[in-house]
Amino acid sequence: MDTATVPVIGFIGFGEAAFHISNGLKNAGIQTIHAFDVMADDPNAGVMIKKRMETAEVHKCNYLEELLENSDIIFCATSAKFALSIAQQAAKAITKDKIYVDLNSASPSTKKEVATAIGTAGGLFADAAVMAPVPPHGHKVPMLVSGSGALQFAALMKTYGMDITFINEQAGSSSAMKMFRSIFMKGFTSLLLETLSASYQAGVDKEVLASIQETLSGSTLEELANLLITRTAIHAERRVTEMGEVVATLNEMKLDSTMSQATKTKLQNIVHMDLKNYFGGKVPANYSDVLEAIEELSKIK
Incomplete structure (x- = not known):
């Protein structure tokens, strides 16, 4: 036809x-x-x-x-x-x-x-x-x-x-x-809900939104990936500790901490892979370097 x-x-x-x-x-x-x-x-x-x-x-x-x-x-x-x-x-x-x-x-x-x-x-x-x-x-x-x-x-x-x-x-x-985009879009919405639930109860929701906006503005998503994922590969252990404090705080506030606990678990997995040692303690140049390292180390294990 x-x-x-x-x-x-x-x-x-x-x-x-x-x-x-x-x-x-x-x-x-x-x-x-x-x-x-x-x-x-x-x-x-x-x-x-x-x-x-x-x-x-x-x-x-x-x-x-x-x-x-x-x-x-x-x-x-x-x-x-x-x-x-x-x-x-x-x-x-x-x-x-x-x-x-x-x-x-x-x-x-x-x-x-x-x-x-x-x-x-x-x-x-x-x-x-x-x-x-x-x-x-x-x-x-x-x-x-x-x-x-x-x-x-x-x-x-x-x-x-x-x-x-x-x-x-x-x-x-x-x-x-569509499916992999949903990981971000649905996950982002869930993260935003957890973030605002806590910050609203603490009376700082507007300020938190403005702070996040400042971080996200002026960069493409690829640029953010190159910034955030590469640094996480090196600093995951410190961030596990930080997220532990976040979870404890949400629990004290009697708020749901599902997303924060999942973030802590994801970061802990990165620590177990020892990406910091893999990259010699130096922040890699591109997010794809991290993804390739994760794939390589996953095969070894």
């Missing part, structure tokens, strides 16, 4: 994300959208699903095979725990001219298994990592895509306003990027 041909879209699962993406695609010029949801005829959950289908002017398919037969691009928008089993079922009916797009927040290994199932059946696969909440953005929600059909999928759907960034042809790459 070339970009001049209007693709027929199919959704496996028609929850909130599928509904908002469908609405956007309809307004952008996609004429026909099919949807199959195993809960569509459920007396309780089915009421909302059918209402969404009617609102988005989506054709309800009664069987998965019906959707696969009549759609050019198939989005799977169900749940990570069902991603592989649905793909294996879809593989029984998918043909080589179809692009199967998995939107589920599944692990890279699951996406690779999905890609194998679809690819073995002759279909093309796109591992799509959704990088923001869908409702505010609709079909324009930012996505990272990888896999055998990712480039073709991006070329087709950018025509209709979708915000798609092609990563590579390896299934799992997009999901890996």
